[in-house]
Amino acid sequence: xxxxxxxxxxxxxxxxxxxxxxxxxxxxxxxxxxxxxxxxxxxxxxxxxxxxxxxxxxxxxxxxxxxxxxxxxxxxxxxxxxxxxxxxxxxxxxxxxxxxxxxxxxxxxxxx
Amino acid sequence: xxxxxxxxxxxxxxxxxxxxxxxxxxxxxxxxxxxxxxxxxxxxxxxxxxxxxxxxxxxxxxxxxxxxxxxxxxxxxxxxxxxxxxxxxxxxxxxxxxxxxxxxxxxxxxxx
Amino acid sequence: xxxxxxxxxxxxxxxxxxxxxxxxxxxxxxxxxxxxxxxxxxxxxxxxxxxxxxxxxxxxxxxxxxxxxxxxxxxxxxxxxxxxxxxxxxxxxxxxxxxxxxxxxxxxxxxx
Amino acid sequence: xxxxxxxxxxxxxxxxxxxxxxxxxxxxxxxxxxxxxxxxxxxxxxxxxxxxxxxxxxxxxxxxxxxxxxxxxxxxxxxxxxxxxxxxxxxxxxxxxxxxxxxxxxxxxxxx
Amino acid sequence: xxxxxxxxxxxxxxxxxxxxxxxxxxxxxxxxxxxxxxxxxxxxxxxxxxxxxxxxxxxxxxxxxxxxxxxxxxxxxxxxxxxxxxxxxxxxxxxxxxxxxxxxxxxxxxxx
Amino acid sequence: xxxxxxxxxxxxxxxxxxxxxxxxxxxxxxxxxxxxxxxxxxxxxxxxxxxxxxxxxxxxxxxxxxxxxxxxxxxxxxxxxxxxxxxxxxxxxxxxxxxxxxxxxxxxxxxx
Numbered sequence: 001x002x003x004x005x006x007x008x009x010x011x012x013x014x015x016x017x018x019x020x021x022x023x024x025x026x027x028x029x030x031x032x033x034x035x036x037x038x039x040x041x042x043x044x045x046x047x048x049x050x051x052x053x054x055x056x057x058x059x060x061x062x063x064x065x066x067x068x069x070x071x072x073x074x075x076x077x078x079x080x081x082x083x084x085x086x087x088x089x090x091x092x093x094x095x096x097x098x099x100x101x102x103x104x105x106x107x108x109x110x111x112x
Numbered sequence: 113x114x115x116x117x118x119x120x121x122x123x124x125x126x127x128x129x130x131x132x133x134x135x136x137x138x139x140x141x142x143x144x145x146x147x148x149x150x151x152x153x154x155x156x157x158x159x160x161x162x163x164x165x166x167x168x169x170x171x172x173x174x175x176x177x178x179x180x181x182x183x184x185x186x187x188x189x190x191x192x193x194x195x196x197x198x199x200x201x202x203x204x205x206x207x208x209x210x211x212x213x214x215x216x217x218x219x220x221x222x223x224x
Numbered sequence: 225x226x227x228x229x230x231x232x233x234x235x236x237x238x239x240x241x242x243x244x245x246x247x248x249x250x251x252x253x254x255x256x257x258x259x260x261x262x263x264x265x266x267x268x269x270x271x272x273x274x275x276x277x278x279x280x281x282x283x284x285x286x287x288x289x290x291x292x293x294x295x296x297x298x299x300x301x302x303x304x305x306x307x308x309x310x311x312x313x314x315x316x317x318x319x320x321x322x323x324x325x326x327x328x329x330x331x332x333x334x335x336x
Numbered sequence: 337x338x339x340x341x342x343x344x345x346x347x348x349x350x351x352x353x354x355x356x357x358x359x360x361x362x363x364x365x366x367x368x369x370x371x372x373x374x375x376x377x378x379x380x381x382x383x384x385x386x387x388x389x390x391x392x393x394x395x396x397x398x399x400x401x402x403x404x405x406x407x408x409x410x411x412x413x414x415x416x417x418x419x420x421x422x423x424x425x426x427x428x429x430x431x432x433x434x435x436x437x438x439x440x441x442x443x444x445x446x447x448x
Numbered sequence: 449x450x451x452x453x454x455x456x457x458x459x460x461x462x463x464x465x466x467x468x469x470x471x472x473x474x475x476x477x478x479x480x481x482x483x484x485x486x487x488x489x490x491x492x493x494x495x496x497x498x499x500x501x502x503x504x505x506x507x508x509x510x511x512x513x514x515x516x517x518x519x520x521x522x523x524x525x526x527x528x529x530x531x532x533x534x535x536x537x538x539x540x541x542x543x544x545x546x547x548x549x550x551x552x553x554x555x556x557x558x559x560x
Numbered sequence: 561x562x563x564x565x566x567x568x569x570x571x572x573x574x575x576x577x578x579x580x581x582x583x584x585x586x587x588x589x590x591x592x593x594x595x596x597x598x599x600x601x602x603x604x605x606x607x608x609x610x611x612x613x614x615x616x617x618x619x620x621x622x623x624x625x626x627x628x629x630x631x632x633x634x635x636x637x638x639x640x641x642x643x644x645x646x647x648x649x650x651x652x653x654x655x656x657x658x659x660x661x662x663x664x665x666x667x668x669x670x671x672x
Contacts, residue, residue: 011213015213017216021190023191023194029256033426036422040415041415047419050423050424055207060210079376079583082581087383088390090541092390094539095505097593101574105574126662129668130657130661133664137643137650138660141646161274162274162311169429170655172655172658191265195271196271198260200274203429203430239437247418249425250425257433279431281653282431284395287434303471307471310474310477315653316653318477318650320653321511324466324474329465353549359534361531365592368585369542484643490644499651528601531601534596539618
């Protein structure tokens with residue numbers, strides 16, 4: 001089982017622990033979160049890239065991983081992802097580099 | 113040894129490494145930190161919940177774990193913790209969700 | 225017109241600019257935000273204090289002002305607010321002090 | 337002179353104060369910053385939107401204003417900007433709302 | 449009255465509003481804060497520069513102003529300050545640039 | 561292989577994954593990052609301490625580790641590092657303590 005599958009399985013397992021509490025506010029937030037990346041005037045694909053850059057400048061590894069997988073699935077090329085991650089690096093500074101390193105490690109696995 | 117005991121043992125071990133340096137400023141900061149959560153005009157219990165929400169919006173897993181354990185010991189119910197974590201989620205956004213997942217994983221262990 | 229009234233009028237004016245866009249996701253987020261502070265297992269009063277501390281450690285003046293006004297209206301005493309703001313100061317560090325200063329300036333006006 | 341012109345004039349005036357120091361590192365950083373938003377595999381237009389969302393979740397009013405103006409000039413519609421700002425709101429939480437309000441105030445002026 | 453004097457007067461006025469509350473924890477925090485920048489194994493001068501860079505990457509204008517004034521009084525040259533601010537810019541990214549601009553505006557006044 | 565060697569080897573391995581993409585902006589950023597800590601009007605040694613404090617208040621374990629190792633190699637004593645980390649603790653608050661603990665764990669290994 002690769003990094004991607006392991007990540008998605010663990011994410012799903014923990015989401016179940018959150019959602020089984022059945023808290024209305026939290027469930028609605030999860031729904032808003034999903035809805036924000038649906039196709040609209042902007043494509044879902046372009047919103048995934050927004051999510052990737054937002055996650056990188058806020059330096060959340062799990063969020064970066066999630067959006068990176070979605071971005072690759074949506075068809076972004078490696079060069080396009082480089083350019084988006086470069087925007088995140090310039091905005092967020094060298095403090096984002098450890099997260100960038102882990103992003104490229106995952107990209108390396110996804111590409112092989 | 114469960115997640116809670118392991119967490120507390122490691123925290124204690126590392127605190128000793130910090131405090132054996134005997135730096136006056138750091139020791140005083142640790143004292144201020146403990147004092148902030150004592151009973152006063154607000155109960156220590158209600159301050160632990162403030163600590164939990166502050167830790168969640170600032171996205172520090174160790175701090176969340178610490179205050180979550182203290183909150184459960186102080187007698188908060190699962191539903192009350194859900195409501196506090198929901199405030200943190202709304203204030204801090206989806207970037208807090210990975211931390212929320214790990215909080216619920218610990219809560220799940222503490223409840224069993 | 226005092227600081228409080230001015231703040232609330234401006235906040236209302238700008239909220240109208242946001243909401244007249246009629247974007248479903250944003251409107252739902254605003255609803256979730258309001259709902260998070262309603263009475264539940266935890267009182268609305270205690271959730272306002274959570275909002276105040278979260279806003280302080282995240283260093284958002286407008287959010288601090290809003291929750292401070294609500295906290296005073298909900299009946300918190302000055303001493304109770306001092307203790308909650310002290311938790312925020314210890315968690316968030318000296319970088320929160322400029323926000324603390326402006327919080328106390330507003331409290332000073334609200335008290336007179 | 338409207339908000340946009342005033343903002344751009346002040347930004348230019350202060351940039352001159354920074355750059356007249358002639359510090360090589362800072363000048364190179366400013367160049368990297370400009371280069372990050374040029375057309376490449378991703379269009380400059382789509383990178384401006386990345387910059388807008390990054391600025392919003394990091395809660396920097398000046399950065400939001402700058403990218404908002406560029407996004408409007410690049411041809412984004414109000415609805416497209418709503419969707420991008422909604423992603424930022426969901427990722428960054430209610431703590432971004434005061435910045436969102438000011439973003440919509442500027443958008444309101446730009447539209448008129 | 450220049451920017452520096454105005455800043456210091458306002459800071460002092462608001463500090464009085466905080467400290468007249470006479471909250472033990474807050475007073476002790478203010479003392480710890482002052483003590484952290486005293487001469488020790490590291491000079492007070494070198495600690496002011498640490499404070500300046502910390503304030504810049506955390507993007508707090510008031511904190512930047514305070515440490516910038518102290519750094520100039522401690523005898524740092526413009527070139528030394530440029531190098532320190534460049535470290536902050538690289539670590540913290542372009543999101544710090546609006547704060548950098550305001551720092552250089554104050555430096556410009558302090559130099560004249 | 562100790563913590564230090566393991567950290568440096570992993571850092572090098574992942575840097576290779578980033579740099580083999582050969583993205584001009586990212587490579588230039590890495591160069592700016594290295595250049596920022598070179599000897600200039602301020603010594604490289606004093607800039608490493610700036611990097612350490614900036615990394616601590618921004619709460620990035622990898623960045624703290626990197627600058628801590630460089631600071632020890634540059635000849636800072638334990639007492640000097642205590643004072644710098646104390647500045648970071650006061651500025652950044654108790655939310656930095658988990659990172660401080662891990663910093664002292666590494667220092668403990670480096671000293672033995």
